[in-house]
Amino acid sequence: MATRLSDVLRGLPARLRLEGTAKQSVETAHHRLMVAGVLFAVGFAVVSLRLVDVTMLKEGHEPRIAHHNRATGLERERADIVDRNGELLATSLGTASLYANPKLILDANDAAAKLAKVLPGSGERELANRLGSDKSFVWVKRNLSPRQQFAVNRLGIPGLFFQRDERRVYPHGALTAHILGFTDIDNRGLAGIEQSFDEKLRQSDTPLQLSIDIRLQHVVRQELAAAVEEFRAIGGAALVLDAPTGEVLALVSLPDFDPNAPGATDSEARFNRITLGTYEPGSTFKIFNAAAALDYGVTTMRDGYDASKPIQISRFTISDYKGQKRWLSLPEIMMHSSNIGSARMGIDLGRDRQRQFLSRLGMLKPATFELPEVAAPLAPNPWRDINVMTIAFGHGISVTPLQVAVGVSAVVNGGILRPATLMRRPEGQVPPGERVMTTRTSEQVRALMRLVVERGTAKSANVPGYVVGGKTGTAEKIVKGRYHRDMRISSFAGAFPMQAPRFVIYAMLDEPKGNKATHGYATAGWVVAPLVGRLVSQIAALYGLPPVDESGPELRDQLLINVAVR
């Protein structure tokens, strides 16, 4: 049985043997052919499955062919800017820009004539020159409206082309002009946040969130504009800070401009009085003078100075606006805004401590701020005794309103200086800041500021239940080296509610003129304090702050001051 195949084969005739091996190889071929057949069947099955896959199972993927027809999607070259609540302040819209290849234009004059008709504002002559040049690329008009694009297409002029372009749009117009700044036609930031965050806005897709509250911004601008008009001021400025964090909630400088068309405005309108204007702060500076004197222990709330007669020093005379002509306690000096008392306090404080204190409050170097438009303050050099006396009541030094407001927030928030910022600070990410005075000093000065509003020069800033505190300041402007009696900067710097300040308010009018209602006065107490009062009411309403009982015992303990000691 165990006969081997080869033995069998050997016994066969040659012809048959060959037939046998051939048969065997045919059988092998049959088996292997079946393998090949299976492989082919698998191959064709894979192709069929893949067909089903690419045809039917790509649901949800929109066909890209449709995309080609759309004016290339949502890729934008510049990120949006939003306010602290996500309200859109600046965005970029896709537009079409028209350019021409003059080499392809058949008749430049004819083309220019037709184009000038559908694109108002482009001179036919100038267009004809451009279209007739021997360049191969000239802009005809940037950022056409869809209607204009349609009209140009309808002209059917060969050699004209559209390029997708982008245009920066500021939905709130002039309202945010001094904060956001603007961009040029190629969407490069030229001022404001647009300039200082140019790179970030280009690289990022996520909106840049500012600390501004556009609702408050609107309220502040409206009230400020009304005051500027009422007192025929040449300008005005107002700033609202979040006292604990230093976030800027509103920043208004008037006049302003439409950032959608920045070219149409003059440089006066583009001047940001809050950050770029340096002014003698006047009596608002007495806040810092008092704070320094109290913090260094030079004086106390019970001490005072003789203000019975003006101070003569070299060729200057320091006198009071409404002199009481007697000894005045520290609260009285603040209440009556006594220059004489402040100057004497300044002398007691001394040059070095005064300079040191102001330096700590950031008054002697440009403010740290996100806008590129930040001015350096002007401080005397050398710092003589006469400077010590005038600086004590806010003359002989020029700072920006931003610096005053930041200083006030340090004074009222318990003595911690934090630079103002336009960036929204997420909860719990408030920088530690720098302690510039004791908590005790802060409490005392808050009481003094409250006193000024309650019983002093800033009574019109008072809003019952909201415990406003602050200090007015009226400084004559220096024109050609001389103080000018009829050209003033009237300002107010303060905060509320004074028992636990949440908002720091600064407001200023540039060259206000008195009217009948103010009996011709244009001093801060008459023109700015009422504005601040209106702002406080509006802010309180906007944020739903509950009024407090001002005669309650807790508040009285904290803020009441014994004014006259002797």
Added chain:
Amino acid sequence: MNPARADTSVFARWWWTVDHWTLAALAALVGFGAVLALAATPAVAQRIGLDPFFFVRRQMIVLIPAIALMVTVSMLEPKTVRRIAMVGFLAAVALLALTFVVGMEIKGAKRWIHLPGFSLQPSEFVKPTFAVVAAWLFAMQHKHERFPGDLISIALYLLVLGLLLLQPDVGMAVVVTAVWFSQFFLAGLRMSLVMLLGGAGLASLVGAYFVFPHVASRINRFLDPSSGDTYQVTTALEAFLNGGLLGRGPGEGTVKSVLPDAHSDFIFAVAGEEFGLIACIGLVVLFMFIVLRGFTRVLQESNLFILLAVAGLLVQFGLQALINMGSTLHLIPTKGMTLPFISYGGSSLLALSLGMGFVLALTRKRFGPGEAT
């Protein structure tokens, strides 16, 4: 129109012996190819500035002789098939060698011989004729022990391979190699050698990646679509998506106006867009049917030459279809290869007609073992 069974004319004999199923499938394929040529080529012609029906006319002019060729060849006896294939093979190789002298350079490769009125791509004719010749050589080795069929076959294969790689035409070389190797495999090559040669084949594919920059670039783009321009494949896939189940309708497609090779290498995408998934699967089934039908017919075949020749020709036909559809569907790297009977291309159509004519001739019902070898 069935001729009487008793009719002994050439046509009647052919009709009663030829495989009607394969014939019908081929007719359907040719018909669908003609419709697609009408749909796809005008857009391509217009884009390159020719008369819209330029390609249609050219294709129709070739189509009629091609069909005639296929039918005529299918009437031949196996012995005649073998002789024609041998003569054809020698002529095709000679012409292939001639391309290096008088060849016309198109897209970086010299593959064409320009004749008055039309151009000829000799390598297309090498494929079917070499399949028959190699089948005969392998079969002879088995029949006459002392006949060095395997060795001659190897030598011819290396000659063809060398000529194809010199052109360079890597795609064609891959197909010829696959066909020749499957025939060798079917002819009973020892499994150890199958493994060895299979490994060598893979190694040379890797080698091609390093030797031929255009091969490397195509494979790179397949593996990592972001590394280069995958415009053709992406557009092709979109075409299938646009077509959906039933297609957008004949002539309604858009892909043909944007794809440079819409009429040849990417015609399957045009079919997908205009006729939809169902028609495409129908097409796949047609190809599969022709291949497997042929395989089953030769499974009853006891003549090794016929078995190897038919298998080789069908492997060539099926592989070409798979490679074309696979690259259009982004299953494999893009490989310029025509879709048999569907793509535009005169040489390809004539050569395929010749090959399928061989298949029809060899799969006809015969009585006795046949005397081809």
